[in-house]
Amino acid sequence: MNLLVVGSVALDSIETPAGKAERVLGGSAVYFSVAASYFTDVGLVAVIGRDFPEEHIGLLQQRKIDLRGLTRESGLTFHWKGRYNGDLNEAESLETQLNVFETFRPLIPPEYQAVSFVFLANIDPELQLAVLKQVKRPRLTICDTMNFWIQGKEDALRETIKQVDILIINEGEARLLSRQSNVIRAYRTIASLGPKIVVIKKGSHGALLFTPASVFSAPAYLLETVTDPTGAGDCFAGGFAGYLARVQQTSEEELRRAVIYGSVMASFNVEGFSLDRLRTLSGDEIEDRFMSFKQLTRF
Amino acid sequence: MNLLVVGSVALDSIETPAGKAERVLGGSAVYFSVAASYFTDVGLVAVIGRDFPEEHIGLLQQRKIDLRGLTRESGLTFHWKGRYNGDLNEAESLETQLNVFETFRPLIPPEYQAVSFVFLANIDPELQLAVLKQVKRPRLTICDTMNFWIQGKEDALRETIKQVDILIINEGEARLLSRQSNVIRAYRTIASLGPKIVVIKKGSHGALLFTPASVFSAPAYLLETVTDPTGAGDCFAGGFAGYLARVQQTSEEELRRAVIYGSVMASFNVEGFSLDRLRTLSGDEIEDRFMSFKQLTRF
Numbered sequence: 213m214n215l216l217v218v219g220s221v222a223l224d225s226i227e228t229p230a231g232k233a234e235r236v237l238g239g240s241a242v243y244f245s246v247a248a249s250y251f252t253d254v255g256l257v258a259v260i261g262r263d264f265p266e267e268h269i270g271l272l273q274q275r276k277i278d279l280r281g282l283t284r285e286s287g288l289t290f291h292w293k294g295r296y297n298g299d300l301n302e303a304e305s306l307e308t309q310l311n312v313f314e315t316f317r318p319l320i321p322p323e324y325q326a327v328s329f330v331f332l333a334n335i336d337p338e339l340q341l342a343v344l345k346q347v348k349r350p351r352l353t354i355c356d357t358m359n360f361w362i363q364g365k366e367d368a369l370r371e372t373i374k375q376v377d378i379l380i381i382n383e384g385e386a387r388l389l390s391r392q393s394n395v396i397r398a399y400r401t402i403a404s405l406g407p408k409i410v411v412i413k414k415g416s417h418g419a420l421l422f423t424p425a426s427v428f429s430a431p432a433y434l435l436e437t438v439t440d441p442t443g444a445g446d447c448f449a450g451g452f453a454g455y456l457a458r459v460q461q462t463s464e465e466e467l468r469r470a471v472i473y474g475s476v477m478a479s480f481n482v483e484g485f486s487l488d489r490l491r492t493l494s495g496d497e498i499e500d501r502f503m504s505f506k507q508l509t510r511f
Numbered sequence: 512m513n514l515l516v517v518g519s520v521a522l523d524s525i526e527t528p529a530g531k532a533e534r535v536l537g538g539s540a541v542y543f544s545v546a547a548s549y550f551t552d553v554g555l556v557a558v559i560g561r562d563f564p565e566e567h568i569g570l571l572q573q574r575k576i577d578l579r580g581l582t583r584e585s586g587l588t589f590h591w592k593g594r595y596n597g598d599l600n601e602a603e604s605l606e607t608q609l610n611v612f613e614t615f616r617p618l619i620p621p622e623y624q625a626v627s628f629v630f631l632a633n634i635d636p637e638l639q640l641a642v643l644k645q646v647k648r649p650r651l652t653i654c655d656t657m658n659f660w661i662q663g664k665e666d667a668l669r670e671t672i673k674q675v676d677i678l679i680i681n682e683g684e685a686r687l688l689s690r691q692s693n694v695i696r697a698y699r700t701i702a703s704l705g706p707k708i709v710v711i712k713k714g715s716h717g718a719l720l721f722t723p724a725s726v727f728s729a730p731a732y733l734l735e736t737v738t739d740p741t742g743a744g745d746c747f748a749g750g751f752a753g754y755l756a757r758v759q760q761t762s763e764e765e766l767r768r769a770v771i772y773g774s775v776m777a778s779f780n781v782e783g784f785s786l787d788r789l790r791t792l793s794g795d796e797i798e799d800r801f802m803s804f805k806q807l808t809r810f
Contacts, residue, residue, distance in 0.1 A: 298692065393597065396735045417716040418728070429717070429730035429807045436695045468810040508728045509808050511767040 213255040213278050215457040216350075217244045218318045218343045219333025219446075221258045221282070225293040225307075226485065228300070230439040236486035237268045239290065240333035240356070243443035246490050247450025247477040248331075249275040250498060252457040255324050257281035257343075261289035261312045271491055280321050285312040300441045300482075301415035320346040329457040331449060332376070334358050337368040344375050352462060354378040354453050355407075356445070362388050374406040377462075380449050382413045395420060396427075409462075411452065411471060413445060421471045425464055430471045431508055433479035433501065440485045444478040447490065451477030476501045512554040512577050514756040515649075516543045517617045517642045518632025518745075520557040520581070524592040524606075525784065527599070529738040535785035536567045538589065539632035539655070542742035545789050546749025546776040547630075548574040549797060551756040554623050556580035556642075560588035560611045570790055579620050584611040599740045599781075600714035619645040628756040630748060631675070633657050636667040643674050651761060653677040653752050654706075655744070661687050673705040676761075679748050681712045694719060695726075708761075710751065710770060712744060720770045724763055729770045730807055732778035732800065739784045743777040746789065750776030775800045 219241030226233045241258045248254045255278035264284065272279060293307035318339055328351040332340040340355060355376040361369050362385060369389075373379060379402060387393055390401035395412055399422040402410050412420045414432075421428040452474035459466050476498055483489040518540030525532045540557045547553045554577035563583065571578060592606035617638055627650040631639040639654060654675040660668050661684060668688075672678060678701060686692055689700035694711055698721040701709050711719045713731075720727040751773035758765050775797055782788040 394735055396733055414716065417713065418730075420733075427733055427807060428810065429733070430810075431717075431728035431730070434695055434719075434726055434728070436693055465810075472810055506810075508726060509810075511727065511729075511764075511771055511805075511808075 213324060213327060214252045215248055215254050215329040215331065215453060216257065216281075216320070216324055216327040216347070217241050217248070217254060217331045217333055218257040218320075218339070219244060219335055220290055220313055221260050221264070222290040222292050223264070224442060224486070225291070226440055226442055227295040228438075228440050229296065229298075230437060231485070233440070233485040235291070237271065238292065238442060238486060240335070240443075240446045242272070242487065243446035243481065243490075244331060244333055244450040244453075245272070245277045246275050246487055247447040247481070248454030248457070249277055250477070250493060250495065251451070251454030251473070254278065254454070255281055255327070257318050257320060257324070259283050259285055259312050259316045261285055261287045264289045271487065275491070281319075281324060283319075285315075287312040294442070296441060300438050303442070318343050318346075328352070328460075329453060330354070331453045332356065332372070333446060333449070334361075337361050337365050337372045340372040341368060341375075344372070352377050352456065354380060354449065356380050356449055357385065359385055359388060370405060373402070376407050378409040378411065379407040380411045380413065380445075380452070382415070382445065386410070386412050409467065413448060419448070419471055419475060421467060423464060423467060428468045428471060430468075430475055431505070433475060433505065433508070435479065435482065438482045441482050442486075444482050447481040448474035448478040451475070472502060472505050473498070475505065512623060512626060513551045514547055514553045514628040514630065514752055515556065515580075515619070515623055515626040515646070516540050516547070516553060516630045516632060517556040517619075517638070518543060518630075518634055519589055519612055520559050520563070521589040521591050522563070523741060523785070524590070525739055525741055526594040527737075527739050528595065528597075529736065530784070532739070532784040534590070536570065537591065537741060537785060539634070539742075539745045541571070541786065542745035542780065542789075543630060543632055543749040543752075544571070544576045545574050545786055546746040546780070547753030547756070548576055549776070549792060549794065550750070550753030550772070553577065553753070554580055554626065556617050556619060556623070558611050558615045559583050560586045563588045570786065574790070580618075580623060582618075586611040593741070595740060599737050602741070617642050617645075627651070627759075628752060629653070630752045631655065631671070632745060632748070633660075636660050636664050636671045639671040640667060640674075643671070651676050651755065653679060653748065655679050655748055656684065658684055658687060669704060672701070675706050677708040677710065678706040679710045679712065679744075679751070681714070681744065685709070685711050708766065710773075712747060718747070718770055718774060720766060722763060722766060727767045727770060729767075729774055730804070732774060732804065732807070734778065734781065737781045740781050741785075743781050746780040747773035747777040750774070771801060771804050772797070774804065
């Protein structure tokens with residue numbers, strides 16, 4: 213097992229302009245690990261409840277995701293209900309039932325502790341810190357977060373950020389965390405807090421990769437219909453981290469390619485509800501879309 | 512003379528987070544022609560008033576812009592007063608005094624009528640149509656417009672659009688004109704109205720070039736400080752059209768390069784108030800920034 217993710221597994225109820233889905237498979241660790249599974253061996257640490265359907269376990273197994281870190285509790289699975297209106301870049305949360313996720317304390321199985329690549333999905337920064345304490349000098353740690361933690365647990369979040377190599381964050385969150393409205397200055401402030409590599413996601417406007425040496429601007433793939441944006445950020449992270457774990461390199465070149473593979477996985481994911489599109493992907497489709505990104509930006 | 516622009520010459524009063532400028536040189540035809548003058552010979556058709564300072568004429572002459580189409584009337588020069596608040600992508604208009612621009616009827620000097628490249632800056636679509644009637648089969652016509660005309664003179668605008676080869680428009684305007692929220696569908700609708708090549712500008716998120724054969728996504732240049740966004744769209748059009756007029760080609764390759772040269776000129780322009788940055792540019796600086804766009808997008 214090459215890449216470890218700690219995050220949420222959820223049952224989501226989602227409404228978008230394209231339709232509705234009730235209690236479908238979701239959660240940051242699920243989207244991440246399925247996306248990353250196209251590039252490398254992934255292990256997942258998360259919690260599910262007694263109501264979690266067996267077929268979802270089957271999907272994760274089919275993607276050869278290592279589930280030794282997935283524990284089942286007697287309560288109900290984390291449930292999120294959300295709606296996207298005109299602006300597909302932002303969800304309106306209608307309901308959040310933490311359920312078994314409320315008392316989740318990530319326990320990293322001993323056989324995972326020497327893993328090389330670690331992704332801390334968007335969970336309570338105190339839990340992210342607890343994970344970092346349990347792993348032994350991973351080669352690369354990547355972390356996501358959100359407004360809720362920036363505003364609610366800034367101290368713990370800063371402690372997490374101090375210890376990770378790469379932060380993946382969206383544009384609004386980067387502004388909030390850095391208190392800078394300009395992205396260059398936002399990067400510089402965040403880098404001073406710890407991570408020297410920062411990916412700033414801009415939804416349908418693409419993503420920016422900042423390293424000490426350069427800036428890379430990646431476009432978003434243009435789609436005529438976005439069915440469901442849920443999980444796009446986690447799939448981006450999954451493609452990004454999965455690719456880096458596969459090539460075992462973090463050169464400028466490979467980081468840039470990783471951003472594109474992240475964008476590729478995010479672009480597929482929004483074509484369907486839940487994991488509908490991602491579960492049926494082929495390696496050829498991924499490479500074809502990678503080439504489409506080349507076509508889209510070449511001059 | 513290779514490239515003709517018809518548009519406004521203005522005295523602008525501008526307030527941005529970076530400072531203030533009172534009654535400085537502005538107007539779509541000025542920004543466009545100064546930007547384009549770094550690539551090709553430009554002729555300007557516009558009107559000024561009795562108060563228009565001689566030094567501004569001097570600047571245009573220094574850039575070797577052909578002023579035989581610039582007429583001076585006895586009234587006052589078009590005056591615009593605007594302010595940019597947090598969002599530098601959008602200006603708040605505080606005052607618009609049309610003055611001599613109110614009765615402006617563009618008269619194309621006979622020696623301009625066989626020009627190859629024509630840019631219709633953002634003016635009343637009826638005036639744009641009047642220009643198209645006076646030129647003899649130009650090789651390429653490019654047109655800009657804005658919300659005000661889309662909402663106020665849609666019929667005349669549609670007639671103009673029907674006759675031009677390329678429309679340059681911002682994202683919100685493309686949605687308004689096409690009544691489509693998705694950019695791919697917006698392009699398809701606009702193409703069905705006439706222009707088969709459409710550039711959709713996204714401010715600090717870059718620009719998209721749509722042709723029947725492909726889509727090109729160009730990033731915006733990242734600046735730590737934007738001093739004054741006024742004229743960025745016109746400088747984009749100036750670099751774009753100026754480059755095409757220089758290479759005398761509209762292949763996919765050259766159109767893409769033209770979008771980057773447009774982005775280069777826009778990025779320089781916002782570094783200063785009025786034409787402050789553009790008037791002192793060198794060809795080397797332009798080429799260096801073109802290479803920076805390569806660096807920014809290469810993977």
